[in-house]
Amino acid sequence: MAEKIGFSSVIASSxxxxxxxxxxxxxxxxxxxxxxxxxxxxxxIDNNLSVSALMLAIxxxxxxxxxxxxxxxxxxxxxxxxxxxDFLIAISFIFFIFIxxxxxxxLVLTFIINTLTQFFMPSESSAIPLLVSKKQLFxxxxxxxxxxYGTFMLGFTLAGPILNHFGINTMFILGSLSLxxxxxxxxxxxxxxxxxxxxxxxSFKVLLNLTIKESRETLEFVRGKLEVSSAILLxxxxxxxxxxMAVVVPAYMERILLIHATxxxxxxxxxxxxxxxxxxxVLGKWFHKFSRRGVVVPAIVGAGTVLLLLGVxxxxxxxxxAADLPTYITKPRYFFKAPSLSTLFAILAFLAGIxxxxxxxxxxxxLQEHTTFKNRGKIFSVLVxxxxxxxxxxxxxxGVLSDxxxxxxxxxxxGILVIGIGYLVMRPQNFLKEHWLPSSMKEFLGLGHWNKxxxx
Numbered sequence: 001m002a003e004k005i006g007f008s009s010v011i012a013s014s015x016x017x018x019x020x021x022x023x024x025x026x027x028x029x030x031x032x033x034x035x036x037x038x039x040x041x042x043x044x045i046d047n048n049l050s051v052s053a054l055m056l057a058i059x060x061x062x063x064x065x066x067x068x069x070x071x072x073x074x075x076x077x078x079x080x081x082x083x084x085x086d087f088l089i090a091i092s093f094i095f096f097i098f099i100x101x102x103x104x105x106x107l108v109l110t111f112i113i114n115t116l117t118q119f120f121m122p123s124e125s126s127a128i129p130l131l132v133s134k135k136q137l138f139x140x141x142x143x144x145x146x147x148x149y150g151t152f153m154l155g156f157t158l159a160g161p162i163l164n165h166f167g168i169n170t171m172f173i174l175g176s177l178s179l180x181x182x183x184x185x186x187x188x189x190x191x192x193x194x195x196x197x198x199x200x201x202x203s204f205k206v207l208l209n210l211t212i213k214e215s216r217e218t219l220e221f222v223r224g225k226l227e228v229s230s231a232i233l234l235x236x237x238x239x240x241x242x243x244x245m246a247v248v249v250p251a252y253m254e255r256i257l258l259i260h261a262t263x264x265x266x267x268x269x270x271x272x273x274x275x276x277x278x279x280x281x282v283l284g285k286w287f288h289k290f291s292r293r294g295v296v297v298p299a300i301v302g303a304g305t306v307l308l309l310l311g312v313x314x315x316x317x318x319x320x321x322a323a324d325l326p327t328y329i330t331k332p333r334y335f336f337k338a339p340s341l342s343t344l345f346a347i348l349a350f351l352a353g354i355x356x357x358x359x360x361x362x363x364x365x366x367l368q369e370h371t372t373f374k375n376r377g378k379i380f381s382v383l384v385x386x387x388x389x390x391x392x393x394x395x396x397x398x399g400v401l402s403d404x405x406x407x408x409x410x411x412x413x414x415g416i417l418v419i420g421i422g423y424l425v426m427r428p429q430n431f432l433k434e435h436w437l438p439s440s441m442k443e444f445l446g447l448g449h450w451n452k453x454x455x456x
Contacts, residue, residue, distance in 0.1 A: 010140050015131040018188045022082065024147050025182035026089070029175040030117060031155025033093070034058060035269075036163060036171045037110060039261045042250040045103055048407075051247045052399025055392065057107045059243070061115040062388035078123040078130075079189045085120040086186055089113055090179035096172045131190075153273030160265025231363040234296065236390040238359050241303065243391030244398035244414065248407050256314050256407065257342050271346045275353020282354075283361050292362040293425075299358035300422035306352045308415025311408045313344055 011017050041054045092113050099105040132140045162171055249268060250261040259267075283295070402410045 010132060013132055014188070015190050016128070016140060018185045019082075019127060019131060020147065022086070022182045022186050022189075024151055025178045025185070026086065026120065027148060027151035028155045029089075029093070029178040029182075030113075031152050032159040032162075032171060033113075033175055035156045035159040035265070036168060037106065038246060039160075039163065039250055039264075040100065040168060041103065041106065042254075042261060044101075044106075047399075048247050048251055048402045049399040050103065051250065052396045053103075053107060054110060055243055055246060055395035057110040058114050059388045059392040059395065061111060061118050063385055063392065065115060065118045077191055078127045079186065079191055081119055081123045082127075082186045082189070083183060085116045085123075086179055086183035089116055089120075090176045090183060092116075093172045093176035093179065097169050100168065100172075149273070149276065153269060156269040157265045157273075160262040163262045164260065228366070231366040232386050234300075234359055235363045236386040238303075238356055239387035240390035240394040241307070241414070241418070242356075243395040244410075247395050247398040248402050248410065251402065252310075252345075252407050257345060259342060263342075267342055267346050268349045271350040272353040272356075275350040276357040277353075279354035279357035280361060283358060292366055295362050296359050297422055297426045299355045300425065301419055303352060303355040303359070304415050304418030304420075304422055306348050306355060306415070307411050307418060309348055310345070311411030311413075311415060313341060314408060317341055 011020070037054055038051055041050050042048075044050070092109055095109060096106070099109060128140050159171060162174070249264055253259055253261045253264050253267070257267075398410065
């Protein structure tokens, strides 16, 4: 009788189990730290540009070291890399207690920690095939993906209440303890060395040249595949909006909703995560037979609508509560008890989660369908770099523009821009002439023979 493959059989593998527990503890600590630092830096400097600088310290290491780290971990023992990084990040958490009052030192230490994580993440993900059988690989990757998103939501959700009730030093101490436990678990891992003969590649110069060569080949492949490049651009766009929102949310909470920024744990992150989970389940059950474009384009318009409403809601609330409303509106029936802005914000965060996952899942599927086993890892490395670079750019722009023009005008402008992009892709014949586009682009947009009746 064939052995039944299930989650329990995957976790029964001691090597994978310790690797998985290590991932949970490290990701929980890192996500809680990111939330803590976003709130702390906003409170420390009291402007959005300071949060932009923090987001750069978080994102830039992936842009600078992302692809290089992927090549590096293929050469050395992943167990040793994981152990070293667990220990170094645990010590770094404690350093935050002593330097938290210095904005510059917080940025430097944040950059160092996120540089270390660039080597940690590929070390773990590339170790999975070496710790489980081929039949268990899909389930093992599913567990890692589930915990990656789950720890993001849990880390951000728990960080707010801990900050409110116990203070920031407690957060740093708990994070350090979590990483030390992860370190001792990682000691139980077996040696996880590359199977290829890689001793000739130890030279840094050779590593760098190999990284450049692999990057050029990957970019050439992406440029020649419209579906692949479009999926990467869309996912990078989602990440860019997330980067912009991470910058403005603390100020939005405190200056517009008039509540503590730490409350974004359950007003923003929790409903956003629930929306993504429910959206993924609904997509998998009822929308998997739809065309990718038929799911993604409405989600783009929906995301733009959410941004627009975030900008417009406070203005409408202010008008409805203004003392100079027309005097002829006096009868009680014209008024109703409207939900609070924070409640509406939570609802919109939930809808944003559904929109985000409705873009991400089809795009990930497109990438998997149009890449091969040989180049899939490199394509996803390019994806990570593109997403992170877009996040870094929009984080800076969001900080500068929101400080100059205000948060609400920025959100309204972003909403109109995203809705416009969605409508352009949905109905390109309303904006473009037939001879402007090559046939491959028209086919990709679902335009057939440029006949309006053919557009679904």
